[in-house]
Amino acid sequence: MTRRPDADGAPFAVELRGITKEFPGTLANDRVNLTVRRGEIHALMGENGAGKSTLMSVLYGLLRPDAGQILLDGREVSFARPSEAIAAGLGMVHQSFKLFPSFTVAENVVYAAEPRRFGLTDRAEAVRRVAALAEEHGLAVDPSAEVGDLPVGVRQRVEILKLLYRGARTLILDEPTAVLTPAEADALFGVLRSLADEGRTVLLVTHKLREVMEGSDTVTVLRDGRVAARMRTADTSADGIAAAMTGRAVELDRVHPAGSPGGAVLAVDGLTTDGVRDVSLTVRAGEIVGIAGVAGNGQSELVEAVAGLRPVTAGRVTLTGRDITDATAAERRAAGLAYVPEDRTAVGTAPAATIAENLAMGHHRGHGLLRPGWLREHARVLVERFGIKAASAGHPAGSLSGGNLQKLVIGRELAHESPLLIVEQPTRGVDIGAVQTIHDHLVAHRDAGHAILLVSAELSEIRGLSDRVLVMYEGEIATELTREEADEPTLGLAMAGGAPKPGSATTAPASPAPVKSVPLKEAP
Numbered sequence: 001m002t003r004r005p006d007a008d009g010a011p012f013a014v015e016l017r018g019i020t021k022e023f024p025g026t027l028a029n030d031r032v033n034l035t036v037r038r039g040e041i042h043a044l045m046g047e048n049g050a051g052k053s054t055l056m057s058v059l060y061g062l063l064r065p066d067a068g069q070i071l072l073d074g075r076e077v078s079f080a081r082p083s084e085a086i087a088a089g090l091g092m093v094h095q096s097f098k099l100f101p102s103f104t105v106a107e108n109v110v111y112a113a114e115p116r117r118f119g120l121t122d123r124a125e126a127v128r129r130v131a132a133l134a135e136e137h138g139l140a141v142d143p144s145a146e147v148g149d150l151p152v153g154v155r156q157r158v159e160i161l162k163l164l165y166r167g168a169r170t171l172i173l174d175e176p177t178a179v180l181t182p183a184e185a186d187a188l189f190g191v192l193r194s195l196a197d198e199g200r201t202v203l204l205v206t207h208k209l210r211e212v213m214e215g216s217d218t219v220t221v222l223r224d225g226r227v228a229a230r231m232r233t234a235d236t237s238a239d240g241i242a243a244a245m246t247g248r249a250v251e252l253d254r255v256h257p258a259g260s261p262g263g264a265v266l267a268v269d270g271l272t273t274d275g276v277r278d279v280s281l282t283v284r285a286g287e288i289v290g291i292a293g294v295a296g297n298g299q300s301e302l303v304e305a306v307a308g309l310r311p312v313t314a315g316r317v318t319l320t321g322r323d324i325t326d327a328t329a330a331e332r333r334a335a336g337l338a339y340v341p342e343d344r345t346a347v348g349t350a351p352a353a354t355i356a357e358n359l360a361m362g363h364h365r366g367h368g369l370l371r372p373g374w375l376r377e378h379a380r381v382l383v384e385r386f387g388i389k390a391a392s393a394g395h396p397a398g399s400l401s402g403g404n405l406q407k408l409v410i411g412r413e414l415a416h417e418s419p420l421l422i423v424e425q426p427t428r429g430v431d432i433g434a435v436q437t438i439h440d441h442l443v444a445h446r447d448a449g450h451a452i453l454l455v456s457a458e459l460s461e462i463r464g465l466s467d468r469v470l471v472m473y474e475g476e477i478a479t480e481l482t483r484e485e486a487d488e489p490t491l492g493l494a495m496a497g498g499a500p501k502p503g504s505a506t507t508a509p510a511s512p513a514p515v516k517s518v519p520l521k522e523a524p
Contacts, residue, residue: 011074019068025391046222048403091168101148271315290466351398386411
């Protein structure tokens with residue numbers, strides 16, 4: 001069976017007709033039609049839970065549709081598994097990485113398509129090919145590095161290299177720039193544009209309006225599992241796309257008013273650990289301190305050391321006046337530290353446990369058996385407060401979309417009113433409307449007198465939320481900037497290791513003021 005061709009007379013590169021996919025309690029895709037031309041970058045947008053990832057999983061053979069047809073280049077296809085989609089010329093980079101942590105970068109990239117020599121895998125040739133591919137596309141990685149040792153941002157580059165290595169004619173990228181800096185994202189879009197110019201097709205799932213406006217040719221918007229709008233990018237605006245996604249006007253790139261800092265809550269003095277050297281910083285009550293930097297410059301290692309997930313080899317960490325340098329992660333949480341990790345799946349949640357159980361985790365010790373009724377009510381309150389879209393709090397957390405899983409983690413950590421919140425990538429993979437909501441919650445948490453240490457790859461997020469900004473480069477604090485000084489050119493220069501504009505910000509007072517820790521309410 002074939003469908004009508006596009007305006008140039010050629011069949012559509014991808015055509016989805018009447019795709020329907022239902023899960024228990026959720027109609028994820030409701031008779032979705034989508035057409036994508038050969039040689040274009042086509043953006044697929046929508047709020048969390050709108051059905052974007054489900055639709056792409058159907059196209060890629062990860063899910064079987066309940067109804068509908070899939071056509072590639074005018075030919076109807078049906079995939080029972082991704083390997084069949086790969087053979088048909090499709091490649092997909094997922095939100096959740098599909099990598100072997102114990103393998104090297106090269107081994108991950110060439111897996112199942114290894115170069116051979118005398119019947120054996122030619123490891124040297126694999127390294128050479130991956131190095132050449134990485135250099136060609138500006139995706140800096142060490143082919144010999146073990147993936148489990150790499151920060152999240154570098155792992156994303158490995159996923160992109162896997163797709164490019166296989167030379168797919170149609171590329172599906174699900175939030176590919178979620179962990180990239182603006183400069184890295186621009187470089188990636190240069191790669192995607194060159195691929196489209198070669199006649200390949202790019203299907204891009206993203207929440208980032210700037211990328212869509214600057215890098216895509218056409219946009220399809222899903223809302224509640226249905227197509228809400230189709231438009232040529234040149235004929236619309238960021239505000240128009242946001243309104244189509246949410247059904248309401250959305251204020252973009254909002255800069256929140258400054259906080260009113262009080263006494264120091266977190267004081268880090270001369271901290272050294274793997275990937276971090278002699279870092280000192282202070283975060284005060286009623287203040288958001290942002291950390292900016294290109295992925296792989298020590299941000300994750302610093303946060304893990306402060307949170308108790310990585311040993312400190314030198315230096316001191318104090319929280320509300322208490323030395324927690326040698327405290328366990330559980331002891332730090334009991335002392336008043338809440339933590340939203342950058343990897344919400346592997347670190348932030350237990351995907352097989354229920355949503356209700358995940359919402360109670362982390363602050364439950366010392367309260368005995370948590371009764372089912374309390375768990376349900378606790379979950380109901382947080383699901384409603386943070387807009388978590390779920391059929392039931394009794395469903396596994398792993399059944400949530402990436403953005404809703406992020407809301408779960410943030411909601412859980414904010415709910416306990418801890419004096420210090422460390423939050424990494426708070427809006428990664430989250431839709432435009434939810435970004436505003438999360439930002440409002442963080443600012444309200446700050447204004448209630450809490451201290452927040454924020455790590456984000458989004459410069460607009462750093463600039464919109466932070467009262468002070470620290471820039472990390474090669475494991476050190478390269479500069480400290482006031483919110484007025486932290487414009488994008490200055491941040492970009494500092495992140496690249498260039499000489500930053502001299503900061504006028506002074507170091508916050510190091511003597512901590514007592515801050516009351518509010519414990520989790522007793523389960524009835």
